[in-house]
Amino acid sequence: MLKNLCQKMFGRSLWVYHANSGGCNGCDIEVLNVLTPYYDVERFGIKLVGSPRHADVMLCQGPATRATARALRNAYEAMPTPKLVFAIGGCACGGGIWHDTYAVLGPVEKVIPVNFYIPGCPPRPEAIIYGVAVAVGLVDKKVAPVEFKLLEMPVPRYHPADLRGRDEMVVYAKAEKL
Amino acid sequence: MSLASKFKEAMVGLKAGRVTLDYPAHPRPVAGNFRGRPVFDAQKCIGCAGCANNCPAREILVFDVCQEIRILKYLGRRCTYCGRCADVCPEKAITMSHEFETATNKIADVQQTLDLFMSTCQRCGRCFKESSPLEQLKLKGYRFDDLNNERWIFRSRAYLESEPVVDDIKIELD
Secondary structure, three states: HHHHHHHOOOOOOEEEEEEEEEOOOOOHHHHHHHHHOOOHHHHHHEEEEEOOOOOOOEEEEEEEEEOOOHHHHHHHOOHHHHOOEEEEOHHHHHOOOOOOOOOOEEOHHHHHHEEEEEEOOOOHHHHHHHHHHHOOOOOOOOOOOOOEEEEOOOOOOHHHHHEEEEEEEEEEEHHHHH | OOHHHHHHHHHHHHHHOOOOHHHHHHOOOOOOOOOOOOOOOOOOOOOOOOOHEEEEEEEEEEOOOOOOOOEEEOOOOOOOOOOOOHHHOOOOOEEEEEOOOOOOOHHHHHHHEEEEEOOOOOOOOOOOOOOOOOOOOOOOOOEEEOOOOOOOOOOOOHHHHOOOOOOOOOHHHH
16 A cells, blocks of 8 residues: 555655764665765665755664754654655664663654654665665565463473372373373 | 767666565575574463563563463564573474565564463472572563553553452562
8 A cells, every 4th residue: 555655755756864963874885885986775765855855765773862853853844745654774763772761752753753663783785675675565574473371391391280199109190192 | 978978877777676575476495594483382381471471572472371381472562682582492393484474564473372271389389489589580480461551561560450350469569
Protein backbone atom coordinates (compact mmCIF):
# COMPACT_ATOMS: atom_id res chain seq x y z
CA MET A 1 0.00 0.00 0.00
CA LEU A 2 2.73 2.37 1.04
CA LYS A 3 4.78 1.14 -1.88
CA ASN A 4 2.02 1.94 -4.35
CA LEU A 5 1.64 5.33 -2.77
CA CYS A 6 5.37 5.84 -3.09
CA GLN A 7 5.37 4.89 -6.73
CA LYS A 8 2.43 7.13 -7.44
CA MET A 9 3.66 10.13 -5.52
CA PHE A 10 7.33 9.89 -6.24
CA GLY A 11 7.21 8.41 -9.72
CA ARG A 12 9.93 10.53 -11.22
CA SER A 13 12.59 11.37 -8.73
CA LEU A 14 13.17 11.82 -5.05
CA TRP A 15 14.85 14.91 -3.74
CA VAL A 16 16.34 14.18 -0.42
CA TYR A 17 17.17 16.42 2.45
CA HIS A 18 19.86 15.23 4.74
CA ALA A 19 19.17 16.02 8.40
CA ASN A 20 21.62 15.13 11.13
CA SER A 21 20.20 15.69 14.58
CA GLY A 22 23.14 14.80 16.73
CA GLY A 23 24.75 11.79 15.12
CA CYS A 24 28.45 11.05 14.95
CA ASN A 25 28.77 11.75 11.19
CA GLY A 26 29.34 8.09 10.38
CA CYS A 27 25.98 7.78 8.67
CA ASP A 28 26.47 11.14 6.94
CA ILE A 29 29.63 9.84 5.35
CA GLU A 30 27.84 6.70 4.21
CA VAL A 31 24.97 8.75 2.76
CA LEU A 32 27.43 10.93 0.87
CA ASN A 33 29.20 7.77 -0.23
CA VAL A 34 25.93 6.62 -1.76
CA LEU A 35 25.90 9.75 -3.93
CA THR A 36 29.40 9.16 -5.30
CA PRO A 37 29.84 7.64 -8.79
CA TYR A 38 30.69 4.25 -7.35
CA TYR A 39 27.28 3.66 -5.76
CA ASP A 40 25.58 6.41 -7.78
CA VAL A 41 22.12 6.65 -6.35
CA GLU A 42 21.32 9.36 -8.89
CA ARG A 43 20.38 6.59 -11.32
CA PHE A 44 17.20 6.31 -9.23
CA GLY A 45 16.71 10.06 -9.67
CA ILE A 46 17.78 10.88 -6.15
CA LYS A 47 19.27 14.28 -5.66
CA LEU A 48 20.51 16.00 -2.55
CA VAL A 49 18.95 19.38 -1.86
CA GLY A 50 19.89 21.95 0.69
CA SER A 51 16.51 22.95 2.03
CA PRO A 52 13.66 20.87 3.44
CA ARG A 53 11.24 23.03 1.44
CA HIS A 54 12.57 21.51 -1.78
CA ALA A 55 12.66 17.96 -0.53
CA ASP A 56 10.41 14.91 -0.83
CA VAL A 57 12.39 12.70 1.47
CA MET A 58 14.16 13.43 4.71
CA LEU A 59 17.10 11.27 5.63
CA CYS A 60 17.48 11.37 9.40
CA GLN A 61 20.72 10.48 11.03
CA GLY A 62 21.39 10.58 14.70
CA PRO A 63 19.00 10.39 17.64
CA ALA A 64 16.53 13.08 18.57
CA THR A 65 18.39 15.03 21.19
CA ARG A 66 17.06 17.63 23.55
CA ALA A 67 18.74 20.42 21.62
CA THR A 68 17.74 19.36 18.11
CA ALA A 69 14.27 17.81 18.50
CA ARG A 70 12.49 21.11 17.94
CA ALA A 71 14.61 21.92 14.87
CA LEU A 72 13.99 18.45 13.46
CA ARG A 73 10.26 18.88 13.92
CA ASN A 74 10.41 22.28 12.19
CA ALA A 75 12.36 20.83 9.28
CA TYR A 76 9.80 18.05 8.96
CA GLU A 77 6.93 20.49 8.98
CA ALA A 78 8.65 22.62 6.35
CA MET A 79 8.62 19.79 3.82
CA PRO A 80 5.78 19.77 1.24
CA THR A 81 3.16 17.16 1.97
CA PRO A 82 3.78 13.92 0.13
CA LYS A 83 6.82 13.29 2.26
CA LEU A 84 8.81 10.33 3.41
CA VAL A 85 11.21 10.00 6.29
CA PHE A 86 14.06 7.53 6.33
CA ALA A 87 15.74 6.75 9.61
CA ILE A 88 19.30 5.79 8.74
CA GLY A 89 21.50 4.12 11.28
CA GLY A 90 21.09 2.69 14.74
CA CYS A 91 20.74 6.10 16.36
CA ALA A 92 17.82 7.22 14.23
CA CYS A 93 16.13 3.82 14.41
CA GLY A 94 16.51 3.11 18.10
CA GLY A 95 18.31 5.92 19.85
CA GLY A 96 21.85 4.67 19.58
CA ILE A 97 23.97 3.23 22.34
CA TRP A 98 23.56 6.45 24.32
CA HIS A 99 19.78 6.16 24.19
CA ASP A 100 19.46 6.46 27.97
CA THR A 101 21.59 9.53 28.57
CA TYR A 102 20.16 12.85 29.67
CA ALA A 103 20.56 14.65 26.36
CA VAL A 104 19.08 11.99 24.10
CA LEU A 105 15.31 11.84 23.78
CA GLY A 106 15.41 8.59 21.84
CA PRO A 107 14.82 7.49 18.28
CA VAL A 108 13.75 9.96 15.63
CA GLU A 109 10.26 8.43 15.58
CA LYS A 110 9.60 10.06 18.95
CA VAL A 111 9.61 13.44 17.22
CA ILE A 112 8.55 12.80 13.62
CA PRO A 113 6.80 9.85 11.92
CA VAL A 114 9.25 7.54 10.20
CA ASN A 115 8.39 5.50 7.09
CA PHE A 116 11.51 3.44 6.49
CA TYR A 117 14.19 2.19 8.81
CA ILE A 118 17.71 1.25 7.81
CA PRO A 119 19.48 -0.17 10.87
CA GLY A 120 23.23 -0.45 11.04
CA CYS A 121 26.03 1.43 12.71
CA PRO A 122 26.67 2.82 10.17
CA PRO A 123 24.68 0.97 7.50
CA ARG A 124 26.68 0.00 4.45
CA PRO A 125 26.08 2.16 1.38
CA GLU A 126 24.52 -0.91 -0.18
CA ALA A 127 22.13 -1.15 2.77
CA ILE A 128 21.05 2.46 2.22
CA ILE A 129 20.54 1.79 -1.49
CA TYR A 130 18.56 -1.29 -0.53
CA GLY A 131 16.34 0.84 1.70
CA VAL A 132 15.78 3.27 -1.17
CA ALA A 133 15.02 0.37 -3.49
CA VAL A 134 12.51 -1.02 -0.98
CA ALA A 135 10.86 2.39 -0.80
CA VAL A 136 10.79 2.83 -4.57
CA GLY A 137 9.50 -0.71 -5.00
CA LEU A 138 12.37 -2.33 -6.89
CA VAL A 139 12.96 -5.06 -4.32
CA ASP A 140 11.08 -6.60 -1.43
CA LYS A 141 12.20 -6.34 2.15
CA LYS A 142 14.09 -9.36 3.39
CA VAL A 143 13.70 -9.18 7.14
CA ALA A 144 10.83 -10.59 9.14
CA PRO A 145 10.49 -10.99 12.90
CA VAL A 146 11.89 -14.30 14.13
CA GLU A 147 10.14 -16.02 16.98
CA PHE A 148 11.22 -19.33 18.39
CA LYS A 149 9.06 -21.24 20.82
CA LEU A 150 9.79 -24.58 22.44
CA LEU A 151 6.55 -26.48 22.81
CA GLU A 152 7.76 -29.22 25.09
CA MET A 153 10.17 -29.19 27.99
CA PRO A 154 13.25 -31.05 26.75
CA VAL A 155 13.96 -32.57 30.17
CA PRO A 156 11.08 -33.88 32.31
CA ARG A 157 10.79 -32.07 35.56
CA TYR A 158 11.15 -33.92 38.84
CA HIS A 159 7.94 -34.09 40.80
CA PRO A 160 7.68 -35.82 44.17
CA ALA A 161 4.17 -36.87 43.11
CA ASP A 162 5.71 -39.23 40.56
CA LEU A 163 7.47 -41.31 43.20
CA ARG A 164 6.09 -44.84 43.31
CA GLY A 165 6.62 -47.47 45.94
CA ARG A 166 7.81 -50.77 44.52
CA ASP A 167 9.07 -53.73 46.61
CA GLU A 168 10.30 -51.74 49.61
CA MET A 169 11.95 -49.28 47.24
CA VAL A 170 10.91 -45.85 46.13
CA VAL A 171 11.18 -45.51 42.38
CA TYR A 172 10.73 -42.41 40.32
CA ALA A 173 8.12 -43.24 37.71
CA LYS A 174 9.63 -41.17 34.92
CA ALA A 175 13.22 -42.15 35.67
CA GLU A 176 13.84 -43.69 32.25
CA LYS A 177 13.15 -40.32 30.68
CA LEU A 178 15.66 -38.48 32.80
CA MET B 1 44.64 23.63 -26.68
CA SER B 2 41.29 23.60 -24.96
CA LEU B 3 39.89 21.07 -27.43
CA ALA B 4 42.93 18.83 -26.95
CA SER B 5 42.56 18.91 -23.20
CA LYS B 6 38.87 18.06 -23.50
CA PHE B 7 39.76 15.17 -25.79
CA LYS B 8 42.38 14.01 -23.29
CA GLU B 9 39.80 14.18 -20.52
CA ALA B 10 37.37 12.12 -22.59
CA MET B 11 40.07 9.53 -23.23
CA VAL B 12 40.77 9.30 -19.50
CA GLY B 13 37.05 8.85 -18.89
CA LEU B 14 36.77 6.15 -21.53
CA LYS B 15 39.82 4.33 -20.25
CA ALA B 16 38.46 4.16 -16.70
CA GLY B 17 35.30 2.46 -17.92
CA ARG B 18 32.19 2.06 -15.83
CA VAL B 19 32.71 1.85 -12.09
CA THR B 20 29.13 2.17 -10.84
CA LEU B 21 27.75 -0.88 -9.10
CA ASP B 22 24.50 -2.21 -10.46
CA TYR B 23 23.55 -2.77 -6.87
CA PRO B 24 20.03 -4.08 -6.29
CA ALA B 25 20.22 -6.16 -9.48
CA HIS B 26 23.74 -7.54 -9.08
CA PRO B 27 24.91 -7.45 -5.46
CA ARG B 28 28.58 -7.63 -4.66
CA PRO B 29 29.75 -10.15 -2.06
CA VAL B 30 30.79 -8.61 1.25
CA ALA B 31 34.23 -8.96 2.80
CA GLY B 32 34.85 -12.09 4.81
CA ASN B 33 35.29 -10.32 8.14
CA PHE B 34 32.18 -8.20 7.70
CA ARG B 35 29.83 -8.29 10.68
CA GLY B 36 26.16 -8.05 9.87
CA ARG B 37 23.05 -8.82 11.84
CA PRO B 38 23.53 -11.31 14.70
CA VAL B 39 21.54 -14.49 14.28
CA PHE B 40 20.38 -16.35 17.38
CA ASP B 41 20.29 -20.12 17.37
CA ALA B 42 17.63 -21.22 19.83
CA GLN B 43 18.78 -24.84 19.76
CA LYS B 44 22.17 -23.93 21.16
CA CYS B 45 21.15 -21.10 23.49
CA ILE B 46 21.21 -22.00 27.19
CA GLY B 47 19.69 -18.70 28.31
CA CYS B 48 22.60 -17.51 30.45
CA ALA B 49 21.83 -13.88 29.53
CA GLY B 50 25.52 -13.12 29.12
CA CYS B 51 24.72 -11.36 25.85
CA ALA B 52 22.08 -9.25 27.58
CA ASN B 53 24.49 -8.25 30.34
CA ASN B 54 27.27 -7.35 27.92
CA CYS B 55 25.35 -5.60 25.16
CA PRO B 56 26.55 -1.98 25.03
CA ALA B 57 23.33 -0.83 23.42
CA ARG B 58 21.12 -2.80 25.86
CA GLU B 59 19.44 -4.41 22.92
CA ILE B 60 18.87 -7.87 24.35
CA LEU B 61 16.11 -8.13 26.92
CA VAL B 62 15.52 -11.06 29.22
CA PHE B 63 12.22 -11.79 30.87
CA ASP B 64 11.66 -14.72 33.21
CA VAL B 65 8.06 -15.82 32.97
CA CYS B 66 8.61 -18.43 35.65
CA GLN B 67 11.48 -20.53 36.87
CA GLU B 68 11.56 -22.70 33.74
CA ILE B 69 10.72 -20.31 30.95
CA ARG B 70 12.90 -17.42 29.95
CA ILE B 71 12.19 -15.09 27.05
CA LEU B 72 15.20 -13.61 25.31
CA LYS B 73 14.35 -10.78 22.98
CA TYR B 74 16.76 -9.15 20.60
CA LEU B 75 15.42 -5.84 19.40
CA GLY B 76 17.95 -5.02 16.69
CA ARG B 77 17.05 -1.36 16.40
CA ARG B 78 20.16 0.27 17.78
CA CYS B 79 22.46 -2.71 17.41
CA THR B 80 25.94 -1.58 16.41
CA TYR B 81 26.93 -5.06 15.26
CA CYS B 82 29.90 -4.95 17.61
CA GLY B 83 29.85 -8.72 17.98
CA ARG B 84 30.32 -8.68 21.71
CA CYS B 85 27.32 -10.97 22.25
CA ALA B 86 28.78 -13.51 19.84
CA ASP B 87 32.12 -13.17 21.62
CA VAL B 88 30.73 -13.73 25.10
CA CYS B 89 28.34 -16.55 24.22
CA PRO B 90 29.63 -19.76 25.79
CA GLU B 91 27.69 -22.02 23.45
CA LYS B 92 28.39 -20.05 20.26
CA ALA B 93 24.66 -19.70 19.74
CA ILE B 94 25.03 -16.21 18.26
CA THR B 95 26.71 -15.82 14.91
CA MET B 96 27.37 -12.54 13.21
CA SER B 97 25.88 -13.08 9.77
CA HIS B 98 26.81 -11.22 6.60
CA GLU B 99 23.26 -9.98 6.30
CA PHE B 100 23.04 -6.21 5.94
CA GLU B 101 19.94 -5.74 3.80
CA THR B 102 17.74 -5.07 6.78
CA ALA B 103 15.88 -2.04 5.51
CA THR B 104 12.24 -2.26 6.48
CA ASN B 105 9.15 -0.19 6.98
CA LYS B 106 8.39 -1.71 10.40
CA ILE B 107 11.17 -1.66 12.95
CA ALA B 108 9.69 -4.72 14.67
CA ASP B 109 10.82 -6.77 11.67
CA VAL B 110 14.37 -6.96 12.93
CA GLN B 111 13.38 -8.47 16.27
CA GLN B 112 14.25 -12.00 17.27
CA THR B 113 12.47 -13.64 20.19
CA LEU B 114 13.60 -16.88 21.79
CA ASP B 115 11.36 -18.71 24.22
CA LEU B 116 13.71 -20.91 26.21
CA PHE B 117 13.27 -23.62 28.77
CA MET B 118 15.68 -23.24 31.65
CA SER B 119 17.04 -26.25 33.43
CA THR B 120 16.98 -26.26 37.20
CA CYS B 121 18.18 -28.76 39.75
CA GLN B 122 16.05 -31.86 39.49
CA ARG B 123 16.01 -32.29 43.24
CA CYS B 124 15.27 -28.91 44.71
CA GLY B 125 13.99 -27.10 41.65
CA ARG B 126 16.31 -24.16 42.19
CA CYS B 127 18.92 -22.72 39.93
CA PHE B 128 22.45 -24.03 40.01
CA LYS B 129 24.89 -22.31 42.29
CA GLU B 130 27.94 -20.75 40.75
CA SER B 131 31.32 -22.21 41.58
CA SER B 132 32.90 -19.07 43.02
CA PRO B 133 31.56 -15.92 44.66
CA LEU B 134 33.05 -13.88 41.85
CA GLU B 135 30.95 -15.69 39.31
CA GLN B 136 27.90 -15.19 41.46
CA LEU B 137 28.42 -11.47 41.11
CA LYS B 138 27.85 -11.76 37.42
CA LEU B 139 24.49 -13.43 37.93
CA LYS B 140 21.56 -11.09 37.76
CA GLY B 141 19.04 -13.47 39.27
CA TYR B 142 15.61 -13.19 37.78
CA ARG B 143 15.32 -10.60 35.09
CA PHE B 144 12.14 -8.70 34.44
CA ASP B 145 13.01 -6.46 31.56
CA ASP B 146 10.13 -4.44 30.23
CA LEU B 147 9.23 -6.30 27.04
CA ASN B 148 6.24 -4.11 26.23
CA ASN B 149 8.13 -0.85 26.42
CA GLU B 150 11.34 -2.55 25.28
CA ARG B 151 13.33 -1.22 28.18
CA TRP B 152 16.23 -2.78 30.05
CA ILE B 153 15.69 -2.88 33.79
CA PHE B 154 18.59 -2.95 36.17
CA ARG B 155 18.66 -5.28 39.11
CA SER B 156 18.06 -2.77 41.80
CA ARG B 157 15.13 -1.65 43.85
CA ALA B 158 15.13 1.80 42.31
CA TYR B 159 14.04 0.64 38.89
CA LEU B 160 11.43 -1.91 39.89
CA GLU B 161 7.80 -1.37 40.63
CA SER B 162 6.72 -1.49 44.25
CA GLU B 163 4.90 -4.78 43.81
CA PRO B 164 7.05 -7.53 42.31
CA VAL B 165 5.85 -9.55 39.37
CA VAL B 166 6.77 -12.83 41.02
CA ASP B 167 7.24 -13.34 44.73
CA ASP B 168 10.69 -14.84 44.19
CA ILE B 169 12.11 -11.41 43.46
CA LYS B 170 12.22 -10.64 47.18
CA ILE B 171 14.88 -13.29 47.62
CA GLU B 172 16.82 -12.11 44.62
CA LEU B 173 16.93 -8.47 45.60
CA ASP B 174 18.40 -8.95 49.05
